[in-house]
Amino acid sequence: xxxxxxxxRGGQGVVTGAEMLSIAAFLEGCNAQAFPSFGSERTGAPxxxxxxxxxxxxxxxxxxxxxxxxxxxxxxxxxxxxxFAGLKPEGYVIIxxxxxxxxxxxxxxxxxxxxxxxxxxSATDLALKHVGRPVPNVPLLGALAAASGLISIxxxxxxxxxxxxxxxxxxxxxxxxxxxNIAKSALETANA
Numbered sequence: 001x002x003x004x005x006x007x008x009r010g011g012q013g014v015v016t017g018a019e020m021l022s023i024a025a026f027l028e029g030c031n032a033q034a035f036p037s038f039g040s041e042r043t044g045a046p047x048x049x050x051x052x053x054x055x056x057x058x059x060x061x062x063x064x065x066x067x068x069x070x071x072x073x074x075x076x077x078x079x080x081x082x083x084f085a086g087l088k089p090e091g092y093v094i095i096x097x098x099x100x101x102x103x104x105x106x107x108x109x110x111x112x113x114x115x116x117x118x119x120x121x122s123a124t125d126l127a128l129k130h131v132g133r134p135v136p137n138v139p140l141l142g143a144l145a146a147a148s149g150l151i152s153i154x155x156x157x158x159x160x161x162x163x164x165x166x167x168x169x170x171x172x173x174x175x176x177x178x179x180x181n182i183a184k185s186a187l188e189t190a191n192a
Contacts, residue, residue: 001058002068002148003052003064003066003067004053004070004071005050005067005069005083006050007047007070007072008046008047008073008137009043009047009074009077010043010044012137013073013135013136013137014047014048014049014137015034015036015049016137017049017137018034018036018049020137020159021051021159022053023158023159023163024145024152025053025150025151025155027158028155030053031053031058033060034049035049035061037049037050046077046080048063050064053150053151064086065085065086066086066088068088068090068091069094069144070087070091071095071140071144072093072094072095073123073136074136075097075099078106089112089113090117091117093118093119094119094121094140094143094183096124096136098122104120116147116187116190116191119186121182123136123137123139123175126139126175126178127139130174130178131168131171138156138176139176139178139179142156142176142179142183143179143182145180146183153176153180160172
């Protein structure tokens with residue numbers, strides 16, 4: 001089972017991101033489950049959503065305490081919430097920022113993980129460019145697809161089309177695809 005925990009703030013599409021990830025996994029022939037955890041439901045409050053993906057039936061219903069991947073939609077949460085709690089040693093970390101792990105003050109933390117599993121992507125910038133709104137969830141799904149190989153960018157695009165329509169779907173697909181390509185390029189550089 002592959003488990004993803006998504007951290008962000010209310011209004012950033014955290015819950016929608018988890019739902020689209022589960023749809024993409026389902027489209028790839030997997031079983032999937034997505035669910036949120038709210039502390040406060042106001043815009044800007046910390047929000048966590050979870051997604052489980054497996055090739056067999058998923059019976060677990062509790063929050064994900066030991067994720068295989070964490071997606072951090074808002075880097076201001078890095079030092080106010082324990083976003084890395086329980087992250088497995090082989091885990092993936094994808095952060096919405098244009099800074100490096102070193103610049104974020106996470107240089108020592110990053111040394112514990114494989115460099116090709118650590119990504120930063122300016123997802124908010126990509127969302128603004130393609131969708132016109134600062135909602136980083138979809139570009140980060142594109143980056144996760146590139147990093148993990150768990151789902152394809154085609155499945156992400158189809159999940160977006162299932163959730164949205166018209167120009168919103170087109171913009172989100174473009175944002176996810178650009179993030180996917182940026183992540184693939186970064187991974188090739190890390191592996192060189």
